Amino acid sequence: MAEAEVLVEEYRGGSLENVHEGHICGVMPNGEVKYAVGNPLHRTFLRSSAKPIQAIPAIVHGVDERYLLDEPEVAMMAASHRAEPIHVAALESMMLKTGVREEQLVCHPTYPLSASARHELIARAGQERRIYHNCSGKHLGVLALCRKMGYSTEDYWHQEHPVQQEILRTMAMMADMRQDEITVGTDGCGFPVAAIPLQNLAAAYLKLACPDLIADPAVRTAVEKISGVMHRNNRMISGTGLICPELLADNNIVAKGGAKGVYCFGLREERLGFALKVMDGSEDEWPLIVASILEQIGYRRKETIDRLYTLYPVDIRNDNNKLVGRNETVFELKTV
Structure with missing residues (x-):
C-alpha cells in the first residue's frame, strides 16, 4: 500500500519548520477511486465526521416530527458545536x-x-455542563430516538444497544x-466510533451530497433533509471562523470534519466524494488542503x-501581524 505523502509544508524564516503528511481519496458514483494521494484504502476512525450519518436513523424514524424540532435543532444532531449562545439555545x-x-x-x-x-461563562462564574460538550447534540438526538422507540436510555452508548446497531447498519x-x-x-x-477506508468514507459523503445514489427511500429522504438543514443552518454545525460553516455556505458541498485530522466532503454537481486524513492529527491545515483539492x-x-484561504492564509504572521513564514500545499492529485 502507498505510504502517506506530504500534503502541507510550513516555512519560517525561509526554513522548513513543519511537515504534515496524509492521505486523500476522491471517488465517483460507482464507488471507484478517481483521485488519490497516498493510500486511498487507509483506514481511519471517522470521529465527528460520522455525525451526519449517525443522525440518519433519528430522521428515518421521525424524531424531528414527533418532538416538533426546528431546523437549528435538527442541525445540532450532526454538529460539532462550540457552545456559542445559538448552540446552547438550540440544545436547551x-x-x-x-x-x-x-x-x-x-x-x-x-x-x-x-x-x-x-x-464569558468563566467571567460570570458559570459551571461546566454536559451540553457544552461539542458532541451533545448527537447524544440528544440518539436519546430522543430511544424515547420514541421505547428503548433503554441508560445504556444508549453501548455498542450492542439497538440504536447503535441501527447506526452501524446505516x-x-x-x-x-x-x-x-x-x-x-x-x-x-463515549459513543461507538467506526473506522473504515477513506475510499468508503468518500463514497458515504458522495451519497450525503447526492442522495439519489441511495437505494433505500426512507434513508434517501432522511439524507435530503439532513443535508438541506446543514446548508440552511451552517453556523450550527461547528463554530465561528471554522471550515464547516464556510464550506456549507456553498450549496454544492456537504462537508464535515472529525478529530485527529479527518475531513470529508461531497460535491453535488461534480458527483465526487472526498475524504482525507492528516496523519499527525492536525486540523489547522484543512482549509488549505481542501482549497487545493478544489483548485x-x-x-x-x-x-x-477564497473563503478557505481567508480562514487559513498562505502567509504566516506572528502576534504582531509581521510576516514570518509561509504555508505551502505540495501534493498533487493523481488520477487513478
Whole structure:
C-alpha cells in the first residue's frame, strides 16, 4: 500500500519548520477511486465526521416530527458545536421538547470550545455542563430516538444497544461495506466510533451530497433533509471562523470534519466524494488542503476557495501581524 505523502509544508524564516503528511481519496458514483494521494484504502476512525450519518436513523424514524424540532435543532444532531449562545439555545430547546434530561448524557461536563463563550461563562462564574460538550447534540438526538422507540436510555452508548446497531447498519449501507468489515472503537464522547477506508468514507459523503445514489427511500429522504438543514443552518454545525460553516455556505458541498485530522466532503454537481486524513492529527491545515483539492479539480465557485484561504492564509504572521513564514500545499492529485 502507498505510504502517506506530504500534503502541507510550513516555512519560517525561509526554513522548513513543519511537515504534515496524509492521505486523500476522491471517488465517483460507482464507488471507484478517481483521485488519490497516498493510500486511498487507509483506514481511519471517522470521529465527528460520522455525525451526519449517525443522525440518519433519528430522521428515518421521525424524531424531528414527533418532538416538533426546528431546523437549528435538527442541525445540532450532526454538529460539532462550540457552545456559542445559538448552540446552547438550540440544545436547551431540544431537551425541553424531547424530555431528555442533561444528566442522561454520557459525555462529560466541560466548558465551551468557543473561546469567547468560555471566557464569558468563566467571567460570570458559570459551571461546566454536559451540553457544552461539542458532541451533545448527537447524544440528544440518539436519546430522543430511544424515547420514541421505547428503548433503554441508560445504556444508549453501548455498542450492542439497538440504536447503535441501527447506526452501524446505516454506516455500512452508506459506505458500501458489510457491518463485519467496520472496525468499532470508542470516541472521546463515549459513543461507538467506526473506522473504515477513506475510499468508503468518500463514497458515504458522495451519497450525503447526492442522495439519489441511495437505494433505500426512507434513508434517501432522511439524507435530503439532513443535508438541506446543514446548508440552511451552517453556523450550527461547528463554530465561528471554522471550515464547516464556510464550506456549507456553498450549496454544492456537504462537508464535515472529525478529530485527529479527518475531513470529508461531497460535491453535488461534480458527483465526487472526498475524504482525507492528516496523519499527525492536525486540523489547522484543512482549509488549505481542501482549497487545493478544489483548485486541482477545476472547481468553478472561486468564492468558496477564497473563503478557505481567508480562514487559513498562505502567509504566516506572528502576534504582531509581521510576516514570518509561509504555508505551502505540495501534493498533487493523481488520477487513478
